[in-house]
Amino acid sequence: MKYVSTRGHEAKLGFSEILLEGLAADGGLYMPESYPKVTREQLDQWRHLSYADLAYEVLSLYCDDIPSDDLRQILRKTYTAEVYCNGRSADNANDITPIHWLGDEQGTRVGLLSLSNGPTLAFKDMAMQLLGHLFEYTLAKRGQELNILGATSGDTGSAAEYAMRGKKGVRVFMLSPHGKMSPFQVAQMYSLQDPNIINIAIEGVFDDAQDIVKAVSNDLTFKARQKIGTVNSINWARVVAQVVYYFKGYLAATTSSEQKVSFCVPSGNFGNVCAGHIARMMGLPIEKLVVATNENDVLDEFFKTGVYRARKSAETFHTSSPSMDISKASNFERFIYDLLDHDGARVKQMFKDVDTLGGFDLAADPVFKKVASYGFVSGRSTHQNRLETIRDVHGKYSVLIDTHTADGVRVARDYLQSNIPMLVLETALPIKFAETIAEAIGRLPDRPASFVGIEDQPQRVMVMAADVQAVKSLIEEHTGL
Numbered sequence: 001m002k003y004v005s006t007r008g009h010e011a012k013l014g015f016s017e018i019l020l021e022g023l024a025a026d027g028g029l030y031m032p033e034s035y036p037k038v039t040r041e042q043l044d045q046w047r048h049l050s051y052a053d054l055a056y057e058v059l060s061l062y063c064d065d066i067p068s069d070d071l072r073q074i075l076r077k078t079y080t081a082e083v084y085c086n087g088r089s090a091d092n093a094n095d096i097t098p099i100h101w102l103g104d105e106q107g108t109r110v111g112l113l114s115l116s117n118g119p120t121l122a123f124k125d126m127a128m129q130l131l132g133h134l135f136e137y138t139l140a141k142r143g144q145e146l147n148i149l150g151a152t153s154g155d156t157g158s159a160a161e162y163a164m165r166g167k168k169g170v171r172v173f174m175l176s177p178h179g180k181m182s183p184f185q186v187a188q189m190y191s192l193q194d195p196n197i198i199n200i201a202i203e204g205v206f207d208d209a210q211d212i213v214k215a216v217s218n219d220l221t222f223k224a225r226q227k228i229g230t231v232n233s234i235n236w237a238r239v240v241a242q243v244v245y246y247f248k249g250y251l252a253a254t255t256s257s258e259q260k261v262s263f264c265v266p267s268g269n270f271g272n273v274c275a276g277h278i279a280r281m282m283g284l285p286i287e288k289l290v291v292a293t294n295e296n297d298v299l300d301e302f303f304k305t306g307v308y309r310a311r312k313s314a315e316t317f318h319t320s321s322p323s324m325d326i327s328k329a330s331n332f333e334r335f336i337y338d339l340l341d342h343d344g345a346r347v348k349q350m351f352k353d354v355d356t357l358g359g360f361d362l363a364a365d366p367v368f369k370k371v372a373s374y375g376f377v378s379g380r381s382t383h384q385n386r387l388e389t390i391r392d393v394h395g396k397y398s399v400l401i402d403t404h405t406a407d408g409v410r411v412a413r414d415y416l417q418s419n420i421p422m423l424v425l426e427t428a429l430p431i432k433f434a435e436t437i438a439e440a441i442g443r444l445p446d447r448p449a450s451f452v453g454i455e456d457q458p459q460r461v462m463v464m465a466a467d468v469q470a471v472k473s474l475i476e477e478h479t480g481l
């Protein structure tokens, strides 16, 4: 399998080559030349595989430059339940992504596909944990090292740190806004004692931290000498790792591969639901892919109208489902590339228009009709909707959901079709967004045992001014390069 850029650059690269890279040379995103197809017979054969072995079947279709035995071993190391869930009780010990069926609504079975059983209690672990093992493996093979530089306001940073901790050949320099994260998030990240994890609290807001990362990455000489890389959501390996749980969820919700299932996905950067689109393109019988947004409704607007209008940072709302607070959706280009039948020149022009004109308009273009044939529909929800949905699901089913998952349940309810199960992707556990849960139901959510008292553990963090040069010096000190 070779990978190409969404913007038409002619280079074709292998999986391991694009693994450590972010954008393609022309600024596009990497995509497989074509999607491997999975037949109903194959699906039936996969029906009873463990998560790790199912992941092997899917990943081996996309990755032909890692020997099979090595790939299988990496996947078992990553996704075996006692490792992945770290001793926390998933209710089925063999399954790291069980479905929690809520009940019947309008003749439709509605369930949560639980994706938050990893070390940081959010779905980003699903892909990031694999990335950690793939990085360690590939770097060792090549005799290279990698210094990951990132900025975080919470979820992504902790998922990256828990994936890379203790991995040989990798260091993580993670910038976070000093004093702006919840005590739980702070404790999750700063209590890590691994020498290859370097937490830097920047005196400023998230955007200041993000600006430093951009400034350092734009210094190409420094970047090359210090072997700086990222783990952001445009990384192809992250997207393809997420394809696996659509297969797993489908197989768990059906008894025959003739049946259909719909998925509803709380969406921000379009990485998660893009994986659902890819699963569908591979032949998984998905009826609808429901894109759920919060008040930051760039994607809902596109799927309703055909107009893609990136927001300015000042127009981006800070909401109670903060991991979906985006101004533009960084994986969306992958979907547009499919929509335009891989016309790289046109994709390039359209995403130039996003930078210069703020967006593009496909409303009158015949290709927009394909959106419906791909099964896409969308909706948005508000803080009030989230509170009501959390309360309602708790009252009806005695299940507590987090704020992002609540956006999903709220929007999913507008698209139920009888006899087609609806799986809402549970993207985080409620404990991560405890204040809003308390606002909804009047009490704090329970804490998994392994997180009790986490705020009292010793923390390792350096507080620094928002100064690019100071961050560069710190990196040099650690790497000695």
Ligand SMILES: *Cc1c(COP(=O)(O)O)cnc(C)c1O
Pocket: 122, 123, 124, 155, 156, 233, 266, 267, 268, 269, 270, 271, 272, 273, 323, 324, 404, 427, 428
């Ligand atoms: C990142 C994140 C999302 C959004 O996922 P995308 O892949 O960016 O669309 C939703 N919920 C939670 C809890 C997240 O951390």
